Amino acid sequence: MPYAVTHILIAIILVELFREFFIKDNKKFPRYYILIAAFGAIIPDLDFIFVYLLNPLGFTINQIHRTILHTIFIPIILLLCGAISWKLKLKNKQFGKKHLHLPTIFFLLAIMNTLHLILDALFSGQITPLYPFLDYTIGLWLVTFLPEELQQIIFQTIDGILLLFWIIWMEFKIKITSYF
Numbered sequence: 001m002p003y004a005v006t007h008i009l010i011a012i013i014l015v016e017l018f019r020e021f022f023i024k025d026n027k028k029f030p031r032y033y034i035l036i037a038a039f040g041a042i043i044p045d046l047d048f049i050f051v052y053l054l055n056p057l058g059f060t061i062n063q064i065h066r067t068i069l070h071t072i073f074i075p076i077i078l079l080l081c082g083a084i085s086w087k088l089k090l091k092n093k094q095f096g097k098k099h100l101h102l103p104t105i106f107f108l109l110a111i112m113n114t115l116h117l118i119l120d121a122l123f124s125g126q127i128t129p130l131y132p133f134l135d136y137t138i139g140l141w142l143v144t145f146l147p148e149e150l151q152q153i154i155f156q157t158i159d160g161i162l163l164l165f166w167i168i169w170m171e172f173k174i175k176i177t178s179y180f
Contacts, residue, residue, distance in 0.1 A: 002119045003155050004042050009162035010119065011041035011112045016169065032098050036105055040078075040112030044069045044120070070117060072129045075110040082106030124155075 015037040023029040047069045051061050068074075086103040094100060121127045126139030143151050170176045 002123055003159055004045055005159045006155060006162065007041040007045070007116050007119060008038045009159070009166055011037040011115065013162065013166055013169070014115075015108070015112075016173075020173070027099050029104075030099050032100055033104065033108055036100075037108050037112045040109035041116050043074060043109065043113045044116045066120070066125070066127055067131050070120065070127045070129075071131050072114075072117070075114045075117070078106050078110035078113060082110060 012034050015034050016031075019029050019031075019033070044066075047065050047067065051059070051064045054064060055061075082103045082105075085106060090102045093102070095102070117127055117129070121139045123140075123142050125141060126137035128135060128137050130136055143154055146154060167176070
């Protein structure tokens, strides 16, 4: 499966690019949303907390990981929360001085959660999107098309490339070296 770093970096990069090329206004879409997107991108892997807690009781990773939190129900619930908060006119209320809006937070969490599911299904295995109601699984296992040697290192390589891209982007965008 793509590592947590991959999920986080892809979310961060996509939201920053969206913010840069489509929104173009820090007050309408502050960088705090990037942090929220990063959290949304790892929500499905929060089940690892239960792996660590339940392993001493005899539960295996396969019994816990990629079950409840890797379903389409979590993004649907988040989308519904976003729609309800939008309908209740909470889109006009800001949280503190950060210009954050509750519907945007829910929509970002839902989108990034869905992105996580797509990445897992595409690259490394299967997800059971309707668990526990159906055992239907989807997944392309694209990593298996690589030679076995490369399968072992592809996710570390992707992490390195994404991190390098992000650092270069941040240097040219906000001059991070000026903070040193």
